[in-house]
Amino acid sequence: MRQTASARKKGGWGMNVFRSALLFYVFAMLALCFIPAWHSFISQVTGSLDQNLSLVIKLIADPLEYVWKWVLAVFIILLLNRRN
Numbered sequence: 001m002r003q004t005a006s007a008r009k010k011g012g013w014g015m016n017v018f019r020s021a022l023l024f025y026v027f028a029m030l031a032l033c034f035i036p037a038w039h040s041f042i043s044q045v046t047g048s049l050d051q052n053l054s055l056v057i058k059l060i061a062d063p064l065e066y067v068w069k070w071v072l073a074v075f076i077i078l079l080l081n082r083r084n
Contacts, residue, residue, distance in 0.1 A: 019077075019080055022073070022076065022077065022080075023077070025073075026070075026073050026077070029063040029070075030063065032063050033063045033064060038062070038063075039062060039064045039065070042057065042058060042061055042062040042065075043062075045057070046058060
């Protein structure tokens with residue numbers, strides 16, 4: 001696959017895909033913050049699961065449960081943009 005000069009400068013095709021996927025995930029979780037039933041749905045789904053599995057699902061799918069991950073996501077995005 002041939003890369004353009006701007007793609008090579010920004011870290012290549014794989015880095016652009018990673019950045020796009022990360023931004024899509026962040027915006028999807030921000031959208032889910034405005035759906036009140038989402039938090040209760042995740043709580044019901046993870047209520048009967050193993051504690052470790054419940055924690056992993058909440059970290060990935062529940063935007064209201066752990067605020068620190070949003071701080072970390074913003075920090076990662078800033079670091080990725082700083083490299084350019």
